[in-house]
Amino acid sequence: MLQGFGRLFNRHRTVFLSTMAAASRASSSRCASSMPPFKGKVELHVHLDGAMRPETLFDVATKRGLQLPASDAVALRKYCCYHEEDEHSLKRFLDSFDFFLPLIQGDLQAVERIAYEFCEDQAKSNILYSEPRFCPHLLATSVVWDHYVKRRYISEGQRIVDEQRPVVTPSDVVDAVCRGFDTGMADTGVMVRSILCCMTHRPDLSMEIVQLAEKFKDRGVVGIDLAGMEGAVPMDEHKPAFERARELSIHRTVHAGEIGVAKNVETAIETLHAERIGHGYAVVDNTRVYDFVKQQGTHLEACIYSSHLTGALKTFNIDHHPVKRWCDDRVNCSLSTDDPGVMQCTLEEEYVRGREQEGLTHEDEVRMVFNAARSCFLPSEEKKNLLCKLRDVHGEEPK
Template identity: 40%
Template sequence: MDKQHEDSEENKARPGILLDSDEKSSPHHRHLHHRHSLGYPLPSLVELHIHLDGSFRHSTLFELAQKKGLQLPNGMEPTMENFLPYICVQSVCKSLAEFLEKFPFFIPMVAGNVEALERVAYEFVEDQAIQGVLYTEARYSPHGLTADKLKAQDVIEAINRGLQRGMKEFFIDVRTILCCIRSHPQWSMEIVNLADKYRSAGVVGIDLAGDEHNYPLDPHIPAFKRAVELGIHRTVHAGETGSPESVRQAIELCHAERIGHGYAIIEDPSVYDLIRRKDIHLECCLTSSIQTNAVAKYIPKDSEKQEKHIMLHGHETTTTLHYHIKSRKEVWHPIHHFARDGLNFSLSCDDPSVSQITIEHEYQHALADLKLSPAQLTQCVFNAARSTFLNDNEKQLLIQRLLAKYIPKEIMTDHFHDNMISNTPFTKNT
């Protein structure tokens, strides 16, 4: 394949509407059935670290559970209020392992069911549109959703159908990242092959997720090397509850272009400098890092922790969540270091259904509790945009669309618009 053909293949439009958008006629801008009251009149956010299988609507899960005749433990009445503690992490959560215990309970309600997979994918797009997200990269493990009834490719195709339907209806863009799982290295090479097969259908990369402590990344290295050969983008969960060395290995052995979480890098100046020199993007998820205790060691003694009861039909349930942490200390959270030093990082929800949050909540937490400035949060959005796994043409168009939302139209003259993409401070850190 010659270079010219490679370039044209790389810059082909992926599914979605980045290259063909008419926002004035978008039904999303005319009407949406809002489930959240948010302050973004038009989509203006980019989210890179969100698990599709951690984003299922509670109401959908409950409905599917009822169809399966789900019985709650200890003979509890199968009501939504009794159901919530089994699908949402609570304030008593002590670790990532405990956080992940929720998934085996609710994943079987969707796994192996083509109709349900398509439905939750479609609902995911609607929920992102409602929250003002313009572009998302949703990740999931296809093998984790087969229930030994489907093939991994059947899962991908069902999810793709739901995403495509949602994108056409709600006029936002979603791409997908396929997850390798640390505890299942036997799946990893197939994940790479599936990412290659479905890249023209919206798969833009691969991820490595799972327990950093008990499952090393060594068995996954051949798959990630193959991904490099095929030109498949790569992100790795590392430095969440693991060590800075986990981050170094992800970059040097798995050739990670982005790191999921990465908070531990503040403990090792050499790894921190590696991230900065290589401009590796850090996908930060504030609330989940509280719930999994990933940032517990950094929380000052003077901190004030606030919890929130999950609301259901206008009243408080008994299910409580970690919600906010405030401290008088100006620099303590890893994200304070990232912002101060101009690292390439952004904000995402991780598993919003499990954490019961929205992306707006993450920005509010960063602004009100962690005291990041509006300029730093705006930088987060553009950091995410320039660090997507889109091809160059689509990435440029995404940034153009964001600029139109963040900069007054009267300033965006033709000459200024033509030069902003290459010169704007939002497209690369200064």
């Protein structure tokens, strides 16, 4: 059980996310010089725990008196961000989370701050609406988690966790995130709703995630996700929780087809009743599943930078991201960053990559924004209002 919970680090998103901050900054400069910012965006696939500012992590750790291998926030980036010179591997990426999650775990003030700053960062990126996701168990305290952290850090002579701190439950974490979002939305004007993540390695926790989503549905929690190492545990083991979520009208998205087979996407839709798929690149490898996704109108949440730089696309022997093919085929899809803090990138840069590297047109970009709005988990009236705001920015939706 301990080993399984430790592997929660083995991604709070399906697998292979890693990136190169220097390349990201270069892309940012191109964005500034080539075209004006693409305003009025919607982001559906972004992990809150992958969106933390290094400056905040350093400040929180310093205030908690935690020993760090860095003397300032700039130096801390070596450990909590991915860089061009780093090994491009899943292990290196996971090392980042393995390092910084214990710095904030069990600190509700820090969790609330991170949620607030997420709103600030989304506003700076001209994002009108987003649905950040997180697993509350990753930020709570528990006997299992503490044992894992102690094994990971104290054995190396680093006292990262205060053994006397009060217990913080997953419910406490969701409450803190909601508070941070509420204040952030009021101060910035962005709209945020949250998604709670089940973890592939822990199907025994999935029903609790559904219960939390139901408990906090009036506080902005609009859905659940399944994240983690794709294929490590059969999706069927999460079926009871996702069926219960459907009974409660809790929306559902599932990480599938990122490095796994196309059948995973089909299973996510048919067995877990997924309304959206995180990544889903494997569909290009299977004509039947691809046609099924198009027929169902299932929304595919694409993240160009993470999939390209971590080698996820090599699984399917394709040179270019499938997002352009999806756009040409009028597949219901959109762009997101995935983990902007670890990757040190923005959604604006994701659009630049789509334009410069994958050949996306402005019409493709606008259509994807409207796709995201139509496929978001807002109630119908709020969704209509969001679509009206997008029309004010972009005009009528492309055909």
